[in-house]
Amino acid sequence: MLDNFLTSLDEWDEILSYLEVSLEDDDEKVVKEKRKAISAIALLSPKLTELALNALWKNMTTLVPIVEVVNSDGEFFDYHRVLNGRGCWRVSADLEITEKFLDDLIRNLKRIRNLRVQVSEKELELWQMLHAFLIPRSMVYILPCLQGLSLVSANSPQSHPFLGIISYIFAPSLTTITVSGCWGASWMTVQHHMNSHHLPNLYRLRYLDDTLEHYPCGIERFTSLRCLVIHDEEQFYNLSTLVDLAPLNYLRKLAISIQVDDDDFEDPSTLSIMLPELQHLQLKIGSEDTYDLFFRVQLPSLISLSLEMQHTLEQELPLGFIVASYPNLCDLILHCTEMEDHSYIMSANDFMTIALVRGMKSLKLINIPHKLKERDIFSLVKSLPNLHSLTVTGPGTIFSVALIISISQFSNLRCVELPLDFSLLADHWSSEKMSQSPSQMRKLISPNSSGIPDKSSAKLVLIRNVLHLFPKLEEFGGTGGPLEELRDLFQVANNMFIH
Numbered sequence: 456m457l458d459n460f461l462t463s464l465d466e467w468d469e470i471l472s473y474l475e476v477s478l479e480d481d482d483e484k485v486v487k488e489k490r491k492a493i494s495a496i497a498l499l500s501p502k503l504t505e506l507a508l509n510a511l512w513k514n515m516t517t518l519v520p521i522v523e524v525v526n527s528d529g530e531f532f533d534y535h536r537v538l539n540g541r542g543c544w545r546v547s548a549d550l551e552i553t554e555k556f557l558d559d560l561i562r563n564l565k566r567i568r569n570l571r572v573q574v575s576e577k578e579l580e581l582w583q584m585l586h587a588f589l590i591p592r593s594m595v596y597i598l599p600c601l602q603g604l605s606l607v608s609a610n611s612p613q614s615h616p617f618l619g620i621i622s623y624i625f626a627p628s629l630t631t632i633t634v635s636g637c638w639g640a641s642w643m644t645v646q647h648h649m650n651s652h653h654l655p656n657l658y659r660l661r662y663l664d665d666t667l668e669h670y671p672c673g674i675e676r677f678t679s680l681r682c683l684v685i686h687d688e689e690q691f692y693n694l695s696t697l698v699d700l701a702p703l704n705y706l707r708k709l710a711i712s713i714q715v716d717d718d719d720f721e722d723p724s725t726l727s728i729m730l731p732e733l734q735h736l737q738l739k740i741g742s743e744d745t746y747d748l749f750f751r752v753q754l755p756s757l758i759s760l761s762l763e764m765q766h767t768l769e770q771e772l773p774l775g776f777i778v779a780s781y782p783n784l785c786d787l788i789l790h791c792t793e794m795e796d797h798s799y800i801m802s803a804n805d806f807m808t809i810a811l812v813r814g815m816k817s818l819k820l821i822n823i824p825h826k827l828k829e830r831d832i833f834s835l836v837k838s839l840p841n842l843h844s845l846t847v848t849g850p851g852t853i854f855s856v857a858l859i860i861s862i863s864q865f866s867n868l869r870c871v872e873l874p875l876d877f878s879l880l881a882d883h884w885s886s887e888k889m890s891q892s893p894s895q896m897r898k899l900i901s902p903n904s905s906g907i908p909d910k911s912s913a914k915l916v917l918i919r920n921v922l923h924l925f926p927k928l929e930e931f932g933g934t935g936g937p938l939e940e941l942r943d944l945f946q947v948a949n950n951m952f953i954h
Contacts, residue, residue: 467503471496471510478514478571478605486516512566517573518581518597524563525550525588532584534577542577544584557592560585569603570624573636576609579617586623596626604629606645608636608664615641622648631659639666646672655679662686675702682708684737691741694748697728707734707756712765714741715748729753737761743770750776757781761788768799768824774808784812785841790821794850801825810838819846819872829858832873836862846872848902856880856906863894863924870898878906880920881913896925901933907941914941918948 474489474496481489490511497507525532531550536542564585572578585597604624609615618641625648638645642664650673657677661684671685680703685692691714700706709730733754740746743766750773760781768791777784787809791797801823809818818839827847832854836842845868853874860879862868899921908914918941921931928949932942 464502464506467496467506471507475510476514478516478569478603508563509566512563514569514571515567516571517578518567518570518585519578521560521563521585522581524559525556527559534581544577544580546584552588552591557588560588561592561594564598565600567598567601569605570598570601571603571605571607571633573607574609574615574618574621576615576617579615579620582623583617583620586620595623597623599626600628601626602628603631605633605635608638608641618644619648621645622651625649625652625654627653627655629654630656631661632657633661633663635663637666638664642671649673650676658682660684665690675699678702678704680706682706684708684710685712686710691739694745697752700730701728703730705732706730707732709733709735710737712739712741713745713749715744727751729755732756735759737763739763739765742766743768746773746776750780754781756783758783759786760784761786762790764789764791765793767793768797770799772799772801772805772823774805778808778811782812783814785814786817787812787815788819788821789823790819791823794822797824799824801827803827803831806831807835807838810835813839814841815839816841817844818842819844821846821848823847823849825849825852827852829854829861832858833861836865836868840867843867844870848872848874853903853905859899860924863892863896866893866895868894868896870900871896872900872902874903875901876906877901877904877917880917881906881908882916882920892924892926894925895927897927898930899925899928900930901938904933904938907937911944914944915948917941918945921945922949 471493474493476486476489493507493511497504497511519534522532522534529547529549531547533545534542535545582597586594589597601624606621632649634642634645654677657679659682660674660677660680661682662671663684663686665686674680674683683700683703683706691712694713694715697711697713700709728751730752734756736754736757736759738749738761740749740762758781760777772789777787801820803826806825806827809815818835825847827849832845832847836845853876856875856877856879858873859871859875862871908917918931922928931945931949932938
Protein backbone atom coordinates (compact mmCIF):
# COMPACT_ATOMS: atom_id res chain seq x y z
CA MET A 456 0.00 0.00 0.00
CA LEU A 457 2.87 2.39 0.84
CA ASP A 458 4.45 1.65 -2.53
CA ASN A 459 1.19 2.48 -4.30
CA PHE A 460 0.99 5.75 -2.38
CA LEU A 461 4.54 6.71 -3.30
CA THR A 462 3.93 6.03 -6.97
CA SER A 463 0.59 7.84 -7.27
CA LEU A 464 2.12 10.68 -9.25
CA ASP A 465 -1.11 12.64 -9.79
CA GLU A 466 -1.67 12.91 -6.05
CA TRP A 467 1.92 13.90 -5.41
CA ASP A 468 1.74 16.45 -8.20
CA GLU A 469 -1.23 18.06 -6.41
CA ILE A 470 0.62 17.99 -3.07
CA LEU A 471 3.66 19.64 -4.65
CA SER A 472 1.49 22.33 -6.23
CA TYR A 473 0.53 23.46 -2.71
CA LEU A 474 4.21 23.63 -1.78
CA GLU A 475 5.30 25.68 -4.77
CA VAL A 476 6.93 28.95 -3.78
CA SER A 477 4.88 32.09 -4.41
CA LEU A 478 7.20 34.84 -5.63
CA GLU A 479 4.60 37.45 -4.69
CA ASP A 480 3.33 36.32 -1.28
CA ASP A 481 5.86 34.08 0.50
CA ASP A 482 8.42 35.60 2.84
CA GLU A 483 11.94 34.24 3.25
CA LYS A 484 10.99 31.91 6.11
CA VAL A 485 8.06 30.38 4.21
CA VAL A 486 10.20 29.92 1.09
CA LYS A 487 12.81 28.08 3.14
CA GLU A 488 10.26 25.75 4.72
CA LYS A 489 8.58 24.99 1.40
CA ARG A 490 11.88 24.18 -0.29
CA LYS A 491 12.84 21.97 2.63
CA ALA A 492 9.56 20.03 2.33
CA ILE A 493 9.93 19.61 -1.45
CA SER A 494 13.51 18.38 -1.05
CA ALA A 495 12.31 15.79 1.48
CA ILE A 496 9.68 14.55 -0.98
CA ALA A 497 12.37 14.21 -3.67
CA LEU A 498 14.19 11.72 -1.43
CA LEU A 499 11.15 9.51 -0.70
CA SER A 500 11.30 7.57 -3.93
CA PRO A 501 13.24 7.70 -7.21
CA LYS A 502 9.87 7.93 -8.97
CA LEU A 503 9.12 11.20 -7.14
CA THR A 504 12.53 12.80 -7.63
CA GLU A 505 11.93 14.35 -11.04
CA LEU A 506 8.49 15.60 -10.07
CA ALA A 507 9.81 17.19 -6.88
CA LEU A 508 12.81 18.79 -8.60
CA ASN A 509 10.50 20.40 -11.16
CA ALA A 510 8.53 21.95 -8.29
CA LEU A 511 11.72 22.94 -6.43
CA TRP A 512 13.18 24.86 -9.36
CA LYS A 513 9.95 26.21 -10.87
CA ASN A 514 9.88 29.58 -9.06
CA MET A 515 13.21 31.17 -8.16
CA THR A 516 14.46 34.47 -6.72
CA THR A 517 18.09 33.97 -7.77
CA LEU A 518 20.18 31.59 -9.86
CA VAL A 519 22.75 31.17 -7.07
CA PRO A 520 21.39 27.69 -6.09
CA ILE A 521 22.54 26.44 -9.50
CA VAL A 522 26.07 26.64 -8.07
CA GLU A 523 25.24 23.54 -5.99
CA VAL A 524 24.66 21.65 -9.24
CA VAL A 525 28.02 22.81 -10.57
CA ASN A 526 29.65 21.78 -7.29
CA SER A 527 27.97 18.36 -7.06
CA ASP A 528 31.33 16.59 -7.46
CA GLY A 529 33.50 19.09 -5.57
CA GLU A 530 34.09 22.75 -4.72
CA PHE A 531 34.77 24.15 -8.19
CA PHE A 532 32.71 27.31 -8.24
CA ASP A 533 32.24 29.89 -5.45
CA TYR A 534 31.74 33.56 -4.70
CA HIS A 535 34.72 35.26 -3.09
CA ARG A 536 34.14 38.47 -1.10
CA VAL A 537 36.86 41.11 -0.73
CA LEU A 538 37.34 43.76 1.93
CA ASN A 539 35.26 46.56 0.38
CA GLY A 540 32.12 44.41 0.43
CA ARG A 541 32.26 43.54 -3.24
CA GLY A 542 33.18 40.16 -4.60
CA CYS A 543 33.62 37.96 -7.66
CA TRP A 544 32.86 34.45 -8.83
CA ARG A 545 35.84 32.11 -9.05
CA VAL A 546 36.02 28.90 -11.07
CA SER A 547 38.58 26.25 -10.20
CA ALA A 548 40.92 25.09 -12.93
CA ASP A 549 39.94 21.54 -11.92
CA LEU A 550 36.35 21.97 -13.15
CA GLU A 551 35.73 19.74 -16.17
CA ILE A 552 32.99 20.83 -18.57
CA THR A 553 31.86 17.30 -19.43
CA GLU A 554 28.73 16.25 -21.31
CA LYS A 555 27.22 15.02 -18.03
CA PHE A 556 28.02 18.34 -16.37
CA LEU A 557 26.25 20.25 -19.16
CA ASP A 558 23.28 17.87 -19.17
CA ASP A 559 22.75 18.29 -15.42
CA LEU A 560 23.14 22.06 -15.62
CA ILE A 561 20.76 22.50 -18.55
CA ARG A 562 18.20 20.12 -17.07
CA ASN A 563 17.88 22.32 -13.97
CA LEU A 564 17.96 25.61 -15.88
CA LYS A 565 15.08 24.35 -18.03
CA ARG A 566 13.03 23.64 -14.91
CA ILE A 567 12.88 27.34 -14.02
CA ARG A 568 9.58 28.85 -15.18
CA ASN A 569 9.40 32.03 -13.09
CA LEU A 570 12.18 34.29 -11.85
CA ARG A 571 11.82 37.31 -9.58
CA VAL A 572 15.34 38.64 -9.17
CA GLN A 573 17.20 41.69 -7.94
CA VAL A 574 19.66 42.48 -10.72
CA SER A 575 22.77 42.88 -8.59
CA GLU A 576 26.41 42.77 -9.58
CA LYS A 577 26.70 39.29 -8.07
CA GLU A 578 23.72 38.00 -10.05
CA LEU A 579 24.85 39.49 -13.36
CA GLU A 580 28.34 38.04 -13.07
CA LEU A 581 26.84 34.62 -12.29
CA TRP A 582 24.71 34.83 -15.43
CA GLN A 583 27.86 35.66 -17.40
CA MET A 584 29.59 32.56 -16.05
CA LEU A 585 26.60 30.32 -16.76
CA HIS A 586 26.38 31.61 -20.31
CA ALA A 587 30.07 30.82 -20.77
CA PHE A 588 29.46 27.25 -19.56
CA LEU A 589 26.67 26.83 -22.12
CA ILE A 590 28.67 28.00 -25.16
CA PRO A 591 29.53 24.40 -26.21
CA ARG A 592 25.78 23.75 -26.58
CA SER A 593 25.22 27.00 -28.53
CA MET A 594 22.56 28.12 -26.06
CA VAL A 595 21.66 31.81 -26.41
CA TYR A 596 19.35 31.93 -23.37
CA ILE A 597 20.38 30.65 -19.95
CA LEU A 598 16.73 29.97 -18.99
CA PRO A 599 15.23 28.60 -22.22
CA CYS A 600 11.81 27.73 -20.68
CA LEU A 601 11.33 30.90 -18.62
CA GLN A 602 7.74 32.22 -18.66
CA GLY A 603 7.51 34.87 -15.93
CA LEU A 604 10.27 37.43 -15.30
CA SER A 605 10.27 40.12 -12.61
CA LEU A 606 13.30 42.41 -12.64
CA VAL A 607 14.03 44.40 -9.48
CA SER A 608 16.71 47.08 -9.68
CA ALA A 609 19.89 46.78 -7.65
CA ASN A 610 20.30 48.84 -4.49
CA SER A 611 22.78 51.07 -6.28
CA PRO A 612 21.15 53.30 -8.93
CA GLN A 613 24.30 53.33 -11.06
CA SER A 614 24.40 51.22 -14.19
CA HIS A 615 26.61 48.14 -13.90
CA PRO A 616 29.14 47.51 -16.71
CA PHE A 617 27.80 43.94 -17.00
CA LEU A 618 24.17 45.10 -17.38
CA GLY A 619 24.15 43.98 -21.01
CA ILE A 620 24.37 40.40 -19.75
CA ILE A 621 20.66 40.73 -18.97
CA SER A 622 20.14 40.05 -22.67
CA TYR A 623 20.65 36.32 -21.96
CA ILE A 624 17.48 36.20 -19.87
CA PHE A 625 14.92 37.39 -22.49
CA ALA A 626 13.94 33.98 -23.84
CA PRO A 627 11.21 33.66 -26.54
CA SER A 628 9.16 31.57 -24.06
CA LEU A 629 8.50 34.63 -21.85
CA THR A 630 4.83 35.48 -21.32
CA THR A 631 5.08 38.16 -18.57
CA ILE A 632 7.67 40.78 -17.65
CA THR A 633 7.49 43.09 -14.61
CA VAL A 634 9.94 45.92 -13.92
CA SER A 635 10.15 47.43 -10.43
CA GLY A 636 12.55 49.33 -8.19
CA CYS A 637 14.54 52.44 -9.11
CA TRP A 638 16.22 51.87 -12.47
CA GLY A 639 16.51 55.49 -13.58
CA ALA A 640 18.60 55.99 -16.71
CA SER A 641 20.03 52.45 -16.54
CA TRP A 642 16.67 51.07 -17.69
CA MET A 643 17.42 52.37 -21.20
CA THR A 644 20.15 49.72 -21.44
CA VAL A 645 17.84 46.97 -20.28
CA GLN A 646 15.05 48.19 -22.59
CA HIS A 647 17.46 48.13 -25.54
CA HIS A 648 18.35 44.50 -24.93
CA MET A 649 14.75 43.50 -24.32
CA ASN A 650 13.71 45.12 -27.60
CA SER A 651 16.46 43.29 -29.48
CA HIS A 652 14.79 39.92 -28.83
CA HIS A 653 11.75 38.38 -30.41
CA LEU A 654 9.17 37.75 -27.68
CA PRO A 655 6.21 36.28 -29.58
CA ASN A 656 4.43 34.99 -26.44
CA LEU A 657 4.66 38.12 -24.29
CA TYR A 658 1.13 39.02 -23.20
CA ARG A 659 1.72 41.08 -20.02
CA LEU A 660 4.22 43.90 -19.50
CA ARG A 661 4.26 45.97 -16.30
CA TYR A 662 6.49 48.92 -15.43
CA LEU A 663 6.21 49.64 -11.70
CA ASP A 664 9.02 52.15 -11.36
CA ASP A 665 8.69 55.88 -10.61
CA THR A 666 12.23 56.67 -11.85
CA LEU A 667 11.97 55.75 -15.52
CA GLU A 668 13.24 58.83 -17.33
CA HIS A 669 11.64 58.17 -20.71
CA TYR A 670 8.50 56.57 -22.06
CA PRO A 671 9.38 52.88 -22.49
CA CYS A 672 10.50 52.57 -26.08
CA GLY A 673 9.74 49.74 -28.47
CA ILE A 674 6.46 48.65 -26.89
CA GLU A 675 4.82 48.56 -30.31
CA ARG A 676 7.08 45.60 -31.20
CA PHE A 677 5.27 43.33 -28.74
CA THR A 678 2.16 42.84 -30.81
CA SER A 679 0.98 39.88 -28.73
CA LEU A 680 0.52 42.07 -25.61
CA ARG A 681 -2.81 41.70 -23.79
CA CYS A 682 -1.93 43.76 -20.70
CA LEU A 683 0.28 46.86 -20.41
CA VAL A 684 0.77 48.69 -17.10
CA ILE A 685 2.96 51.80 -16.87
CA HIS A 686 2.74 52.89 -13.24
CA ASP A 687 4.54 56.14 -12.51
CA GLU A 688 3.30 58.40 -9.71
CA GLU A 689 5.23 61.44 -10.91
CA GLN A 690 5.38 61.11 -14.69
CA PHE A 691 2.58 62.00 -17.13
CA TYR A 692 3.13 60.98 -20.73
CA ASN A 693 1.98 62.99 -23.72
CA LEU A 694 -1.32 61.90 -25.19
CA SER A 695 0.51 61.43 -28.48
CA THR A 696 2.37 58.46 -26.95
CA LEU A 697 -0.86 56.50 -27.35
CA VAL A 698 -0.06 56.48 -31.06
CA ASP A 699 2.74 54.04 -30.22
CA LEU A 700 0.13 51.61 -28.94
CA ALA A 701 -1.89 51.53 -32.17
CA PRO A 702 -0.15 48.34 -33.45
CA LEU A 703 -1.24 46.46 -30.29
CA ASN A 704 -4.43 45.08 -31.78
CA TYR A 705 -4.86 42.47 -29.03
CA LEU A 706 -4.35 44.79 -26.05
CA ARG A 707 -7.15 44.25 -23.53
CA LYS A 708 -5.91 46.04 -20.40
CA LEU A 709 -4.03 49.35 -20.21
CA ALA A 710 -2.93 51.46 -17.22
CA ILE A 711 -1.12 54.72 -17.97
CA SER A 712 -0.85 58.40 -16.95
CA ILE A 713 -1.36 61.01 -19.66
CA GLN A 714 -1.92 64.70 -20.21
CA VAL A 715 -1.94 67.06 -23.17
CA ASP A 716 1.07 69.29 -23.77
CA ASP A 717 1.09 72.38 -25.96
CA ASP A 718 3.17 70.61 -28.60
CA ASP A 719 1.25 67.32 -28.43
CA PHE A 720 -0.48 67.72 -31.80
CA GLU A 721 -0.20 70.43 -34.42
CA ASP A 722 -3.76 69.65 -35.50
CA PRO A 723 -5.79 67.77 -32.83
CA SER A 724 -8.36 66.77 -35.45
CA THR A 725 -5.76 64.49 -37.03
CA LEU A 726 -5.66 62.26 -33.94
CA SER A 727 -6.91 58.84 -35.01
CA ILE A 728 -6.22 55.87 -32.76
CA MET A 729 -8.19 52.70 -32.32
CA LEU A 730 -7.51 49.94 -29.80
CA PRO A 731 -10.17 47.49 -30.96
CA GLU A 732 -9.84 44.87 -28.20
CA LEU A 733 -9.18 47.13 -25.18
CA GLN A 734 -11.66 46.24 -22.42
CA HIS A 735 -10.09 47.63 -19.22
CA LEU A 736 -8.55 51.11 -19.00
CA GLN A 737 -6.97 52.71 -15.91
CA LEU A 738 -6.14 56.28 -16.73
CA LYS A 739 -4.48 59.00 -14.66
CA ILE A 740 -5.25 62.45 -15.99
CA GLY A 741 -2.93 65.38 -15.30
CA SER A 742 -5.04 68.22 -16.72
CA GLU A 743 -8.62 68.88 -17.78
CA ASP A 744 -7.45 69.78 -21.30
CA THR A 745 -6.79 66.08 -21.86
CA TYR A 746 -10.43 64.96 -22.00
CA ASP A 747 -11.47 66.49 -25.32
CA LEU A 748 -8.58 64.89 -27.17
CA PHE A 749 -8.70 61.59 -25.30
CA PHE A 750 -12.25 60.86 -26.35
CA ARG A 751 -11.05 60.87 -29.94
CA VAL A 752 -9.34 57.55 -29.15
CA GLN A 753 -11.70 54.80 -30.29
CA LEU A 754 -12.24 52.01 -27.77
CA PRO A 755 -15.23 50.04 -29.10
CA SER A 756 -14.79 47.10 -26.70
CA LEU A 757 -14.32 49.07 -23.45
CA ILE A 758 -16.26 47.67 -20.48
CA SER A 759 -14.23 49.01 -17.53
CA LEU A 760 -12.95 52.59 -17.08
CA SER A 761 -11.06 54.06 -14.14
CA LEU A 762 -10.26 57.78 -14.28
CA GLU A 763 -7.97 59.17 -11.60
CA MET A 764 -8.04 62.95 -11.85
CA GLN A 765 -4.91 64.50 -10.40
CA HIS A 766 -6.10 68.07 -10.80
CA THR A 767 -8.73 70.36 -9.31
CA LEU A 768 -12.14 70.14 -10.95
CA GLU A 769 -12.87 73.43 -12.68
CA GLN A 770 -15.26 72.29 -15.35
CA GLU A 771 -18.00 69.70 -15.85
CA LEU A 772 -16.89 66.09 -15.78
CA PRO A 773 -17.03 64.38 -19.20
CA LEU A 774 -19.91 62.10 -18.22
CA GLY A 775 -21.75 62.75 -21.49
CA PHE A 776 -18.66 61.75 -23.48
CA ILE A 777 -18.25 58.60 -21.39
CA VAL A 778 -21.87 57.54 -21.89
CA ALA A 779 -21.80 58.27 -25.62
CA SER A 780 -18.39 56.74 -26.29
CA TYR A 781 -18.68 53.55 -24.22
CA PRO A 782 -22.28 52.26 -24.34
CA ASN A 783 -21.17 48.80 -23.13
CA LEU A 784 -19.48 50.11 -19.99
CA CYS A 785 -20.02 47.89 -16.93
CA ASP A 786 -17.54 49.35 -14.41
CA LEU A 787 -16.82 53.04 -13.87
CA ILE A 788 -14.47 54.62 -11.31
CA LEU A 789 -14.11 58.41 -11.04
CA HIS A 790 -11.50 59.34 -8.44
CA CYS A 791 -10.28 62.85 -7.68
CA THR A 792 -7.03 63.03 -5.69
CA GLU A 793 -7.41 66.75 -4.91
CA MET A 794 -9.54 67.43 -1.83
CA GLU A 795 -10.36 71.17 -2.14
CA ASP A 796 -10.44 74.32 -4.31
CA HIS A 797 -12.87 72.78 -6.82
CA SER A 798 -15.05 75.01 -8.99
CA TYR A 799 -17.14 72.07 -10.17
CA ILE A 800 -19.68 70.28 -7.97
CA MET A 801 -21.56 67.29 -9.36
CA SER A 802 -25.30 67.92 -9.64
CA ALA A 803 -28.15 65.43 -9.59
CA ASN A 804 -28.56 65.86 -13.38
CA ASP A 805 -24.87 65.06 -13.95
CA PHE A 806 -25.18 62.05 -11.68
CA MET A 807 -28.23 60.68 -13.49
CA THR A 808 -26.37 60.85 -16.81
CA ILE A 809 -24.63 57.68 -15.65
CA ALA A 810 -28.02 55.93 -15.54
CA LEU A 811 -28.07 56.06 -19.36
CA VAL A 812 -25.54 53.20 -19.34
CA ARG A 813 -28.13 50.56 -18.57
CA GLY A 814 -25.66 47.71 -18.20
CA MET A 815 -23.63 49.38 -15.44
CA LYS A 816 -22.60 46.86 -12.77
CA SER A 817 -20.17 48.82 -10.60
CA LEU A 818 -19.96 52.57 -9.96
CA LYS A 819 -17.43 54.33 -7.72
CA LEU A 820 -17.30 58.09 -7.20
CA ILE A 821 -14.38 58.76 -4.87
CA ASN A 822 -13.73 62.25 -3.47
CA ILE A 823 -15.90 63.81 -6.17
CA PRO A 824 -17.46 67.03 -4.79
CA HIS A 825 -21.24 66.77 -5.12
CA LYS A 826 -24.57 68.05 -3.85
CA LEU A 827 -26.40 64.76 -4.12
CA LYS A 828 -29.36 63.87 -1.93
CA GLU A 829 -30.66 60.51 -0.79
CA ARG A 830 -33.37 60.57 -3.48
CA ASP A 831 -30.71 60.96 -6.19
CA ILE A 832 -28.83 57.84 -5.05
CA PHE A 833 -32.11 55.95 -4.82
CA SER A 834 -33.15 57.02 -8.34
CA LEU A 835 -29.84 55.86 -9.82
CA VAL A 836 -30.01 52.45 -8.13
CA LYS A 837 -33.60 52.04 -9.29
CA SER A 838 -32.58 52.92 -12.87
CA LEU A 839 -29.71 50.41 -13.04
CA PRO A 840 -31.10 46.88 -12.57
CA ASN A 841 -27.65 45.24 -12.95
CA LEU A 842 -25.83 47.47 -10.48
CA HIS A 843 -24.19 45.31 -7.81
CA SER A 844 -21.56 47.68 -6.36
CA LEU A 845 -21.94 51.38 -5.47
CA THR A 846 -19.48 53.79 -3.84
CA VAL A 847 -20.13 57.51 -3.38
CA THR A 848 -17.79 59.48 -1.15
CA GLY A 849 -17.11 63.18 -1.03
CA PRO A 850 -15.93 65.88 1.34
CA GLY A 851 -18.40 66.75 4.08
CA THR A 852 -21.39 64.69 2.96
CA ILE A 853 -23.23 62.19 5.16
CA PHE A 854 -26.41 60.49 3.98
CA SER A 855 -29.27 59.48 6.25
CA VAL A 856 -29.47 55.75 6.85
CA ALA A 857 -33.00 56.07 5.44
CA LEU A 858 -31.22 55.74 2.09
CA ILE A 859 -30.04 52.20 2.73
CA ILE A 860 -33.45 51.32 4.18
CA SER A 861 -35.00 52.34 0.86
CA ILE A 862 -32.44 50.56 -1.34
CA SER A 863 -32.73 47.35 0.71
CA GLN A 864 -35.74 46.56 -1.51
CA PHE A 865 -33.41 45.97 -4.47
CA SER A 866 -31.98 42.48 -4.77
CA ASN A 867 -29.21 43.36 -7.25
CA LEU A 868 -26.89 45.29 -4.87
CA ARG A 869 -24.05 43.32 -3.27
CA CYS A 870 -21.67 46.03 -2.04
CA VAL A 871 -22.36 49.62 -0.91
CA GLU A 872 -19.92 52.23 0.42
CA LEU A 873 -21.53 55.47 1.58
CA PRO A 874 -20.95 57.95 4.44
CA LEU A 875 -23.97 57.35 6.72
CA ASP A 876 -25.81 58.74 9.73
CA PHE A 877 -26.97 55.63 11.63
CA SER A 878 -29.23 57.42 14.15
CA LEU A 879 -32.46 55.97 12.79
CA LEU A 880 -31.27 52.36 13.15
CA ALA A 881 -30.52 52.77 16.87
CA ASP A 882 -34.31 52.71 17.49
CA HIS A 883 -35.56 49.51 19.21
CA TRP A 884 -38.71 49.58 17.13
CA SER A 885 -37.13 50.19 13.74
CA SER A 886 -36.98 46.55 12.63
CA GLU A 887 -40.65 46.03 13.55
CA LYS A 888 -41.58 48.75 11.08
CA MET A 889 -39.59 47.12 8.28
CA SER A 890 -40.92 44.42 5.98
CA GLN A 891 -38.94 41.28 5.10
CA SER A 892 -35.99 42.36 3.00
CA PRO A 893 -35.19 40.78 -0.41
CA SER A 894 -31.70 42.28 -0.29
CA GLN A 895 -28.68 40.18 -1.26
CA MET A 896 -26.20 42.72 0.13
CA ARG A 897 -22.91 41.19 1.29
CA LYS A 898 -20.84 44.25 2.18
CA LEU A 899 -21.78 47.62 3.75
CA ILE A 900 -19.00 50.14 4.41
CA SER A 901 -19.33 53.67 5.84
CA PRO A 902 -16.01 55.54 5.46
CA ASN A 903 -17.40 58.51 7.39
CA SER A 904 -20.28 58.10 9.83
CA SER A 905 -22.32 59.63 12.62
CA GLY A 906 -25.18 58.63 14.90
CA ILE A 907 -23.44 55.58 16.36
CA PRO A 908 -24.59 55.13 19.98
CA ASP A 909 -22.13 54.89 22.84
CA LYS A 910 -23.80 52.05 24.73
CA SER A 911 -23.05 48.49 23.65
CA SER A 912 -26.72 47.52 24.04
CA ALA A 913 -27.74 50.27 21.62
CA LYS A 914 -25.05 49.18 19.20
CA LEU A 915 -26.44 45.65 19.25
CA VAL A 916 -29.87 47.06 18.42
CA LEU A 917 -28.32 48.89 15.48
CA ILE A 918 -26.64 45.70 14.28
CA ARG A 919 -29.87 43.73 14.63
CA ASN A 920 -31.65 46.28 12.46
CA VAL A 921 -28.85 46.22 9.88
CA LEU A 922 -29.12 42.42 9.68
CA HIS A 923 -32.87 42.70 9.33
CA LEU A 924 -32.35 44.96 6.33
CA PHE A 925 -29.53 42.87 4.88
CA PRO A 926 -29.89 39.25 6.06
CA LYS A 927 -27.05 38.04 3.79
CA LEU A 928 -24.57 40.67 5.03
CA GLU A 929 -21.03 39.33 5.58
CA GLU A 930 -19.01 42.53 6.14
CA PHE A 931 -20.05 45.71 7.95
CA GLY A 932 -17.75 48.51 9.09
CA GLY A 933 -15.76 51.56 8.13
CA THR A 934 -13.06 53.88 9.42
CA GLY A 935 -12.77 55.48 12.84
CA GLY A 936 -12.96 54.02 16.36
CA PRO A 937 -16.77 53.77 16.75
CA LEU A 938 -17.20 52.02 13.39
CA GLU A 939 -14.34 49.62 14.10
CA GLU A 940 -15.98 48.66 17.40
CA LEU A 941 -19.30 48.24 15.60
CA ARG A 942 -17.57 46.02 13.04
CA ASP A 943 -16.21 43.76 15.80
CA LEU A 944 -19.65 43.48 17.44
CA PHE A 945 -21.18 42.70 14.04
CA GLN A 946 -18.77 39.81 13.49
CA VAL A 947 -19.66 38.32 16.87
CA ALA A 948 -23.39 38.81 16.38
CA ASN A 949 -23.33 37.50 12.84
CA ASN A 950 -21.53 34.35 13.98
CA MET A 951 -24.02 33.81 16.81
CA PHE A 952 -27.19 34.39 14.84
CA ILE A 953 -26.79 32.63 11.50
CA HIS A 954 -30.01 33.61 9.80
